[in-house]
Amino acid sequence: MKPSQFAKGFQARPDITSSEKRTALDRLNAIDGLVQEKSQTRSTLNQPSPPEVTTPGVDAAAEIPIENESAEYRAWRVEHGYRPGQVIELPLKAIKPSPFNPRHFYLKSSIAELAVNLAKQGQQQAIHVIPDYGNPGNYFVSDGGRRVRALKEANKETVKAIVIDLPIGIESYKLGYDLNVQRDSQTVFDNAVVWRRFLDESHFQSQKELAEHLGLDESTVAVALSIAKLPEVVMQEMVARTDRFGSNMAYQVGRYHTARGTDATLRLINRILSDDLSTRQVADIVKGRANTQESPKPAGRQRYAQRLEIKLDGASVGDLKSYGDDRLELRLKGLSKERRDDILRQIEQILQAK
Template identity: 25%
Template sequence: MSGKKVANEQALQQVMGKFATAMKNTGEAKPPVEPSNTVHKVELPDTKPVVAEQQPATTPAIEVNPLAETPKPALEAKPTPAKTSATHGKKATPAATAEPNKDKPSSTQPLKPAPNKTKPAETVVDENSDLLLVDLELLYDNPYNARSFYDPEVIKDKAASISASKQIVPIKAIPHPQIDGAYIMIDGHYRKRAIQFLNQTQARVIVDRTPMTDAQMYIQSFVTNNERTPQTTYDNAVAWSKLLEQGVFSSYDDLANAIHISKGNISKTLSALKLPTSCLEIIKEDPAKFSLRSLYELNKYHEQSEDEAFILELVKMLFDSEVSIDISQFIERHAKKQDRKPRSSSRKHTLSLGNNQVGYMKDWGTGRLTLEVEFQGDDREKFIKHMSSFINVK
């Protein structure tokens, strides 16, 4: 910096100092503010006059350049650039701008629907199924359920599982066709009984709203059980007999085609129902202990020998045993021990309706008759009505 320029600045400071002292002595706090276009002339010793232009707005900006021939225009204040986002380069919202109150609705913000406080405890599974929480008193057993007998120990085990982990697998049901708000179970009869054992009043139920026929109600129950714990032979015998009697399936062939089981197995299974009532009462208590082969052998020997006491003894032995037993060996040994009297034989008579064979009848010559018939359509009702004319048919 040149000495002359330093001298000019010192002279300017002296002038400004005198001016401030003069203002203080007169008691004025501020110098008079003149219009923004006023030009002040400041006389500096040994210098040329310098013109200072007061800037509009706040504190006047004075630029002094004693060396210049003509005064330079005052520098304009550059606007402060707006802050930008580090990532998107957008202008930041000024701090003075208040954000709208999010707690209060505005005319420019659409109202959100209020939460549904009455939403039921259910989940939509698909278009035809709902997952519901249903009172047990509104859950009815499937009238065509594949299982007829329930093991108390299995019920207790399922109850313990539900108590520990809650009901994970829902019961499957369809709307009751006659009772509004009620349902018929297709699968889950053991689960319902386990929940009842726990003295609970509700169960998780998945409702299939697809219409079902009586046959479909049975088939779904049968298939579902077979995929997990198949029903017993005696369960099948009771269910199949009911289905045939009520005309849900018109014949053995119709039933066999529906559940993909041979007609021979259906015939053997149904033969278990011909055992004496005393034997059936024991079998009902634990049907799982009686296989298809055992029941068929028991009935076969019963038809041949009419030895009900021995058949009952075999049934009790199977019931008490914890292991599988081949009863054919016991039957063979028992037959050898019998008096060498000839076994009673039977005469078989074929039964026909018109040109169609409907069954057969065995005459044992001792007053015992065995009748097995199969009708289709209205012929079954006619036969029952005819039999009821001289025999009490229940």
């Protein structure tokens, strides 16, 4: 079945039952629970506990029917001798994005950082894929798009994957959306682009219908759709700093863009970051209550001009801020005594260098 045919079933149903409302997340957690249980069993036997990676083949157990599985998935399982929850190696070239991926934006810096980690440590967590039944040998990513991109950047040829039983459509989208929300990796900018596309492609007839199907307030969808009017170059600038640009701030930036255009909006974004403007201050600028050239800084408090987040081993440990032309402020936390002392020695050497 082609992706476009799957998409035809992506219509909201007002008579959906309470059991159908349960997210596919329950099913995915059950699969991951089986994999985790196997790892724990190996640990009790003092054996290594990475995911068991196999190549599908003839397996009598795979022919045993599974309750509530789709006919397409069962046929695929039997053909490949696959057991649900089994971790297998698949060629990266056979993996492709899902047309219902909840993510749209992937930061290059984040992908590059993960690629370095994967090159050193290998893939520790399997991705989840859905067979493309219309194109045998190909798979849609259900969860793990960032890992796939990083593996490609690390010049890997295969990926560890668990094949799950989901249709490409609302169920696979909702699964990915729920997972991303749990991880805090789903942004209002992803929602803006994807939800706008859902409406443009008539998967939903109105923002009200979309909101009802996702179990969200209509106002939440309305704000995201207003942000979707922004050019992608503007959204990209805010995606890089989602700690500063939540839905309310992005909404105000969208209003400013409507009145002033792209170039002025990009300058406003830079000023929001450099002057640490609040959402209310930006709203005042949008309404014309504050001059866009003024600096609404609290009296007696100097704002930093630039801020660099510092990461060690992939984890944020602090930041480096610059003030004016002659002041730097370094703040680090969570360091071991040895690493702290080593950093102090390096800073001292830099300052003493001629």
